[in-house]
Amino acid sequence: APRARRVALPLPARSRSLEERGPASPSAMPLLTKSLLAACACGLLSLAVGQTATDVDMMAKFQALEAQFNKFQKDSEDKENTLRDQIKELQEADSRRRLDHDGHEQNNTQTNAEEEILNLQIACNHIWLLLCGALVMFMQAGFAMVESGVCRQRNVQNILMKNMVDVCLGTMCWWSIGWTLAYGIADGENHAFANNHQPFGMGF
Numbered sequence: 001a002p003r004a005r006r007v008a009l010p011l012p013a014r015s016r017s018l019e020e021r022g023p024a025s026p027s028a029m030p031l032l033t034k035s036l037l038a039a040c041a042c043g044l045l046s047l048a049v050g051q052t053a054t055d056v057d058m059m060a061k062f063q064a065l066e067a068q069f070n071k072f073q074k075d076s077e078d079k080e081n082t083l084r085d086q087i088k089e090l091q092e093a094d095s096r097r098r099l100d101h102d103g104h105e106q107n108n109t110q111t112n113a114e115e116e117i118l119n120l121q122i123a124c125n126h127i128w129l130l131l132c133g134a135l136v137m138f139m140q141a142g143f144a145m146v147e148s149g150v151c152r153q154r155n156v157q158n159i160l161m162k163n164m165v166d167v168c169l170g171t172m173c174w175w176s177i178g179w180t181l182a183y184g185i186a187d188g189e190n191h192a193f194a195n196n197h198q199p200f201g202m203g204f
Contacts, residue, residue: 140167176200 184197
């Protein structure tokens, strides 16, 4: 059987140009590699330079923060020392005030005790005077009973009237001059025999 003939079809213009040019020359490959290496080196160098600048900025910021921290620490120590001195001064002043306060309290306590003793003495004197006055009134009643028992029946009313008048006149005389003679004592005259202060209850 007859063999089929191969017919060579015409190639496009681009394909023909490639075939005509043939394979790439070996000298073009190192140039491309060098260009790529140079580009990578430039990129790495720029990254390194940027990283170095960033490191320098970070170091400057860190040093500034460290200086601020040291300044703050020093100020804190100074304030702490000042506060300690103030606390010490306040404690010393408080201890002095406590000593003064304790001394004043002791003096006040002694003064209050003396005043209470004086008030107690005055109260006892008043109670004694009231008791003696009540006994005098009972004494007048006893005199009335005695005198009524030793006289006639028709004279009993006169005796009782005389005792009543005796009580009234004695009270008025005591109010007018009796207290003055007995207890009208002025300052500095405690040993006087008779006194002339507070007559008729004036200034009592």
